[in-house]
Amino acid sequence: MKIFSTSQIKQLDQYTIEHEPISSIDLMERATDKLFHQFIGRYSQLQPVCIIAGQGNNGGDALALGRKLLHAGYTASVVLINPTTLSPDCETNKQRLLDEFPTALNILQQQFVAPAISDDTVIIDGLFGSGLSRPLTGIFAETVHWINQTGCEVVAIDIPSGLQGEENSTDNKLPIVKATITYTLQFPKLAFLLPENADFVGKWEIIDIGIHPKAIEQTTSDYSYLVEEDIRNQIKKRSKFSHKGSFGHALIIAGNNGMAGASVLTAKAALRSGAGLVTVFGPECNRIIVQTAIPEAIFKTTLTATVNYNAIAIGPGIGTQAESAEILKDILSQINKSCILDADALNIISQQNDLLKLVPEGSIITPHPKEFDRLFGISDSTCQRISKAQENAKKYKIYIILKGAHSLIATPSGRLIFNSTGNPGMSTAGSGDVLTGILAGLLAQGYSTEETATTSVFLHGRAGDIALERESEESLIASDIIGCLGKAYKSLKE
Numbered sequence: 001m002k003i004f005s006t007s008q009i010k011q012l013d014q015y016t017i018e019h020e021p022i023s024s025i026d027l028m029e030r031a032t033d034k035l036f037h038q039f040i041g042r043y044s045q046l047q048p049v050c051i052i053a054g055q056g057n058n059g060g061d062a063l064a065l066g067r068k069l070l071h072a073g074y075t076a077s078v079v080l081i082n083p084t085t086l087s088p089d090c091e092t093n094k095q096r097l098l099d100e101f102p103t104a105l106n107i108l109q110q111q112f113v114a115p116a117i118s119d120d121t122v123i124i125d126g127l128f129g130s131g132l133s134r135p136l137t138g139i140f141a142e143t144v145h146w147i148n149q150t151g152c153e154v155v156a157i158d159i160p161s162g163l164q165g166e167e168n169s170t171d172n173k174l175p176i177v178k179a180t181i182t183y184t185l186q187f188p189k190l191a192f193l194l195p196e197n198a199d200f201v202g203k204w205e206i207i208d209i210g211i212h213p214k215a216i217e218q219t220t221s222d223y224s225y226l227v228e229e230d231i232r233n234q235i236k237k238r239s240k241f242s243h244k245g246s247f248g249h250a251l252i253i254a255g256n257n258g259m260a261g262a263s264v265l266t267a268k269a270a271l272r273s274g275a276g277l278v279t280v281f282g283p284e285c286n287r288i289i290v291q292t293a294i295p296e297a298i299f300k301t302t303l304t305a306t307v308n309y310n311a312i313a314i315g316p317g318i319g320t321q322a323e324s325a326e327i328l329k330d331i332l333s334q335i336n337k338s339c340i341l342d343a344d345a346l347n348i349i350s351q352q353n354d355l356l357k358l359v360p361e362g363s364i365i366t367p368h369p370k371e372f373d374r375l376f377g378i379s380d381s382t383c384q385r386i387s388k389a390q391e392n393a394k395k396y397k398i399y400i401i402l403k404g405a406h407s408l409i410a411t412p413s414g415r416l417i418f419n420s421t422g423n424p425g426m427s428t429a430g431s432g433d434v435l436t437g438i439l440a441g442l443l444a445q446g447y448s449t450e451e452t453a454t455t456s457v458f459l460h461g462r463a464g465d466i467a468l469e470r471e472s473e474e475s476l477i478a479s480d481i482i483g484c485l486g487k488a489y490k491s492l493k494e
């Protein structure tokens with residue numbers, strides 16, 4: 001699913017208006033019908049509603065939604081913050097509301113006066129949407145401060161008011177609505193995927209308002225959101241006559257004294273994601289541990305003929321000592337096909353930056369933000385880190401998986417793909433090792449590097465989500481993710 005900038009969204013709206021064709025007021029009516037149905041699915045008529053509308057089309061949506069809720073029997077009051085002029089569609093919806101429910105509307109022009117509401121009121125925030133161009137001040141800022149201190153549930157229309165769709169200042173004192181849930185129109189906004197905005201956006205759901213499919217197809221964007229339909233067709237079918245040789249041999253270079261678990265988790269994840277054979281390379285002290293934990297895996301303490309492996313993953317728990325650095329350097333100088341680099345392999349590279357040039361084109365590296373900053377320098381904001389990921393993925397022709405709540409895959413062609421699966425229960429030791437194992441498993445089976453990156457990240461998060469059906473966010477551990485890989489695959493085949 002593509003992610004567009006707010007200025008692109010304006011053009012997509014306009015294209016729909018001209019080519020469907022549909023008048024802009026009817027498009028607003030269609031959008032608010034959808035918003036209305038989403039809202040009544042969550043909140044009953046027993047819940048009092050206070051609607052805050054602004055002067056633009058986001059305010060127009062709010063006024064129309066208010067009218068629909070009043071029609072449906074909700075107890076709703078509407079406050080229009082109107083110091084200057086209304087957009088034409090907002091004006092029309094103000095008139096429609098006044099015609100039908102003249103006593104429901106309160107218009108504030110100069111100063112914000114807090115409406116009297118009960119504690120169980122749901123506030124609908126339609127002050128500003130994708131037209132916001134600068135931080136809020138004056139009566140708008142006062143309104144936002146009031147909303148945030150009520151303690152009420154807040155439903156934001158399209159975007160929490162005060163938040164820009166893309167990059168935002170990191171000044172956390174700016175007036176921005178803290179929404180419980182955001183009903184966003186047609187497309188996720190980039191700002192929703194950035195950790196610094198989590199307090200404002202809350203949960204978010206996409207409302208399909210019927211933007212013209214041709215406009216969506218023709219408009220290009222570097223950014224996209226990875227959803228199930230992108231992955232489903234990528235899962236390879238197994239032939240009846242297949243044998244273990246059909247699914248490749250993965251080499252996992254992982255673990256060290258005291259870090260046997262990293263090799264166990266990585267190798268197990270590679271096997272559970274479908275590799276035909278898995279060999280673990282590690283120190284002698286880990287032999288019994290690995291072979292007891294995973295009898296299906298081969299264990300080696302010497303490395304020969306790396307060409308025989310279909311996928312090589314190196315890094316989890318290897319440490320950054322000279323011996324590990326030598327092994328990494330040897331591997332990188334020997335191989336000429338894409339490999340997977342994680343954890344300490346990345347920490348070694350950040351200490352010896354020249355090694356980055358040895359990483360074969362098409363390789364996949366999987367840093368979390370700290371590892372990323374060690375590699376490419378400290379970033380002040382997530383947006384800056386994303387730009388660096390894009391730049392370096394292109395420069396070194398590699399896939400960079402910047403791990404997080406919405407892990408980002410930066411591709412050598414400059415695309416930026418955000419993952420949609422996963423949950424905070426996955427913030428637990430070894431969860432990254434599991435991802436590395438899945439990547440190795442898929443690469444060994446002959447998935448292209450791009451398919452490997454996208455499918456692995458999606459599957460990893462999906463398995464984590466399935467694990468949460470039995471575990472809590474606190475109790476979930478990395479092995480649970482591996483245990484749910486089977487169900488994760490099946491969920492993509494149903």
Ligand SMILES: NC(=O)C1=CN([C@@H]2O[C@H](COP(=O)(O)OP(=O)(O)OC[C@H]3O[C@@H](n4cnc5c(N)ncnc54)[C@H](O)[C@@H]3O)[C@@H](O)[C@H]2O)[C@@H](O)CC1
Nearest residue numbers: 013028031056057058128129130131132133134135136158
């Ligand atoms: N046909 C369309 O374009 C549709 C638009 N829709 C709604 O329209 C919204 C966008 O509407 P608008 O473009 O009118 O924008 P907004 O309603 O977000 O903003 C209104 C206007 O406020 C001004 N403004 C920006 N920042 C300000 C600030 N800090 N202080 C004071 N004024 C400021 C701008 O001139 C802006 O155009 C979407 O978020 C969505 O809710 C939906 O109705 C669907 C259809």
Ligand SMILES: Nc1ncnc2c1ncn2[C@@H]1O[C@H](COP(=O)(O)OP(=O)(O)O)[C@@H](O)[C@H]1O
Nearest residue numbers: 403404405422423424426427429430431432433
């Ligand atoms: N809040 C979260 N939501 C979704 N996924 C998460 C969340 N926290 C962590 N993850 C995922 O879990 C993995 C953690 O990896 P990493 O930080 O390398 O852990 P470790 O080093 O302990 O193995 C990443 O794939 C990340 O995307």
Ligand SMILES: [K+]
Nearest residue numbers: 125128159161
């Ligand atoms: K809003």
